Amino acid sequence: HHNFPYYDQLTSIYAKDRATGKDAQTTVGIVEKIDADDATTANNLEEGNNYRGCEDDVSLDDMDVSAIQPQLENIRTIGLELSRSIASEKVIQESA
Template structure:
């Protein structure tokens, strides 16, 4: 029978470098550990963790193939990281929702204040317009009461004073003794 094995393998099988089953299993396990370490480095690079040590492996000589032991914390660590990411996103989402609710409440409050302010301004303006209208209605009879005004001055004043609501209010606030002079100056300036 010819020897089909190369000399190094033949020497191992029968000679000085012959290995027992235990030696072969230990070599396989060392190679597995090296491969696991390479896997760990890759997993660490991708944000995962693997915790594998020789203590976790069964190195008994009675088994030809070692049973891989589940890596400690590998699934737990990935789960915890994923849970933390979800928790962080949930915290951010909650914070964002709280800020949006607070902003909405502030906008609502400001809107109500603006509405009240506008309503108040509208009421003031309406009251002012009513006062001006009432004053305009009283303007002709009051101008007729001013002694010394000619009929021409009275009609010119009647057509110009209502165009200047503030001036009309000033006219009515003056004592009757100065109204003649005020009307003449108003007509001269306008």
Template sequence: MLSRKNNSGFGWDEHRQLVVAEDAVWNSYISSHKEAAQFRHRSFPYYDQLTAIYAKDRATGKDAQTAADIIEEINVEDVAATNSHEERNDFHGSEADVSLDDMDLSATQPQPESQLARNQGDSAFSKKKKKISDVSDFSTSFNDAAALLAENIRTVGLEISKSITSEVVIQQKSEMTIQESALKLYSTLCEVEGLTEDERYRALSKIPDHPTQMLIF
């Protein structure tokens, strides 16, 4: 959608990382694709990273196909193969009365009908198997990327948790040190010569307001 000009009225908000469109465009699209309603206000913060991972595997242009397109094409090929087989049976039935003397067998030796049907069936099966394999490979790659992303998020979360815990421990130790110093402040003031009782209480009410100076004192 980002690389093509005809986006049916949809666009991409780089700042908010989400798909945008006029209300009329959204309402029209959701009316026929109800499952799309959940993405109207949902952002895709990892779009750029996933694009970088899958850029070489992404189909573009007129030949791009989704998984639904591939399954539909497989079903069409199955119907075409069946019709072709039936037409070939009708053709051989209509030609059954032709004499072998009237046919020129010198140019080529035709394969038996069973062999032709088997070859065509094998070809259709191979194509079907390859397409299903491509869909499976894409699904596996996407799941691997999602698992890797989840693991990275978990690792970052653990590191943040450790950092927060460490800061909390340091803060708690600092508060305990200040409290212990405050408890010792009066006895320390009593050791200072020349201070009256009033002066001690005045100092006791002022010094705790400045924890760093109290620790130095």
């Protein structure tokens, strides 16, 4: 997890943001929500769902999107890695 750039700085920022009270989430719950959201997004993309409410009058076949997909996948992977790293760090801190 230390291969991620700025990992230490980000964990120190997010570790200070501790929620308490009835709406607080556990780190396990956060990771489960991230996984569920990723699965929903993947299903929407696979099914071609138009979850932004845009009209279907534009065909992706007419556009060159070859450079966009790898970037989106990289962003999704980095975001998931960051979220899981932060959640793991919080679990370690809570266990200590």
